[in-house]
Amino acid sequence: MDGVLRLYFGESNLPTPEYIKQAAFRAMQDGFTFYTENAGLPSLRRAIAEHYRKMHHVELDPTSEIVVTASGVQAINLGIRCALDPGDDAIVLTPAWPNGSSSVMMANANVHQIAHPLCGERYRIDFDALEAAVTPRTRLLLYTSPSNPLGWVATDEEQQGLLDFARKYNLWLMADEVYDRLYYEGGKLGNPVPSILQKATRDDAVMVVHSFSKSYCMTGWRVGWFIARRDMTAKATQLNEFIISHAPTFAQKAGETALADGEGELVSMLERLKQNRDLCLNALRGLPGVTVPKPEGAFYVFPRIDGLTDSFGFCKRLLEETRVGLAPGVAFGAGGEGSIRICYAAESAILEPAMERLTKFLRAGA
Ligand SMILES: Cc1ncc(COP(=O)(O)O)c(C=O)c1O
Numbered sequence: 001m002d003g004v005l006r007l008y009f010g011e012s013n014l015p016t017p018e019y020i021k022q023a024a025f026r027a028m029q030d031g032f033t034f035y036t037e038n039a040g041l042p043s044l045r046r047a048i049a050e051h052y053r054k055m056h057h058v059e060l061d062p063t064s065e066i067v068v069t070a071s072g073v074q075a076i077n078l079g080i081r082c083a084l085d086p087g088d089d090a091i092v093l094t095p096a097w098p099n100g101s102s103s104v105m106m107a108n109a110n111v112h113q114i115a116h117p118l119c120g121e122r123y124r125i126d127f128d129a130l131e132a133a134v135t136p137r138t139r140l141l142l143y144t145s146p147s148n149p150l151g152w153v154a155t156d157e158e159q160q161g162l163l164d165f166a167r168k169y170n171l172w173l174m175a176d177e178v179y180d181r182l183y184y185e186g187g188k189l190g191n192p193v194p195s196i197l198q199k200a201t202r203d204d205a206v207m208v209v210h211s212f213s214k215s216y217c218m219t220g221w222r223v224g225w226f227i228a229r230r231d232m233t234a235k236a237t238q239l240n241e242f243i244i245s246h247a248p249t250f251a252q253k254a255g256e257t258a259l260a261d262g263e264g265e266l267v268s269m270l271e272r273l274k275q276n277r278d279l280c281l282n283a284l285r286g287l288p289g290v291t292v293p294k295p296e297g298a299f300y301v302f303p304r305i306d307g308l309t310d311s312f313g314f315c316k317r318l319l320e321e322t323r324v325g326l327a328p329g330v331a332f333g334a335g336g337e338g339s340i341r342i343c344y345a346a347e348s349a350i351l352e353p354a355m356e357r358l359t360k361f362l363r364a365g366a
Contacts, residue, residue, distance in 0.1 A: 151295020
């Protein structure tokens with residue numbers, strides 16, 4: 001359809017910053033065009049370890065606890081394939097980006113989605129439902145903080161609760177932290193959401209997946225990373241050989257530059273994203289029948305609309321009648337129906353008219 005105001009995607013509208021592109025050009029000229037290690041360039045793994053030391057005060061061994069991946073989704077896939085046998089069970093906290101659940105199914109394992117309950121204006125974790133979902137074959141629990149699509153960020157106690165739960169039932173705890181730098185409530189913009197790695201020991205069965213995509217506007221580059229206990233990273237490194245061998249070598253070099261020089265541009269992007277978030281909240285709050293939890297991270301708002309039972313149909317009508325494209329809540333699994341997802345990482349020339357059209361559509365009782 002022509003002329004659609006697109007807010008259904010999951011990436012920033014900003015191009016990759018020039019200094020990162022230049023780093024890739026330089027890397028190609030410097031000969032980073034050959035195969036490299038399955039676990040990624042040692043220099044990038046050292047840079048990631050240094051990043052965690054600086055950002056999270058966590059010590060990681062770059063040679064045995066970090067695997068560079070070809071994106072966040074590849075990190076999710078690797079961890080899941082290493083942790084699950086066919087017929088195993090995995091718990092996934094939802095609403096969530098659907099690829100985690102899909103990766104579980106592709107490993108011929110069973111997904112048990114547990115919805116975050118909305119209590120007042122905040123999403124929480126239903127620990128009773130988690131307890132009830134455990135079976136003798138449960139091996140893994142996946143959660144996402146900051147969340148896509150909720151913008152929810154696990155509190156300190158919630159993180160501890162998840163870790164305790166995983167320890168109690170001997171599960172792998174997979175934390176999707178790809179949005180950890182897109183955090184608006186951390187005191188100062190640029191402060192990350194504290195990683196689960198601060199609470200876990202290096203002997204805990206914990207995996208963290210991460211990516212260059214969101215913080216550095218590098219979605220098309222396909223570079224991410226995976227941090228886990230060393231027996232898991234050893235398996236993941238082996239498995240990488242048969243899937244992608246390794247992430248593109250010059251893109252890994254560009255990632256090193258992003259980590260080293262990216263703070264300034266990241267903070268400017270966060271300032272703009274926070275304004276966009278507030279614009280969406282101001283537009284939606286006070287609309288009758290609409291509940292809008294305040295997102296603390298990522299770049300989505302996920303308003304819940306009273307009485308909505310077909311979010312796909314809602315988004316289709318919105319598209320046809322107003323040319324605004326949003327993602328239906330039902331796409332994000334259990335707990336998603338009844339809501340719609342707006343990605344606000346867009347320029348004002350798109351976001352402002354889109355929000356005007358959406359609020360008019362909602363006011364008309366659509
Ligand atoms: C929660 C979450 N995790 C992981 C990813 C994967 O990002 P990428 O594969 O581009 O690194 C996404 C992308 O939308 C996401 O929303």
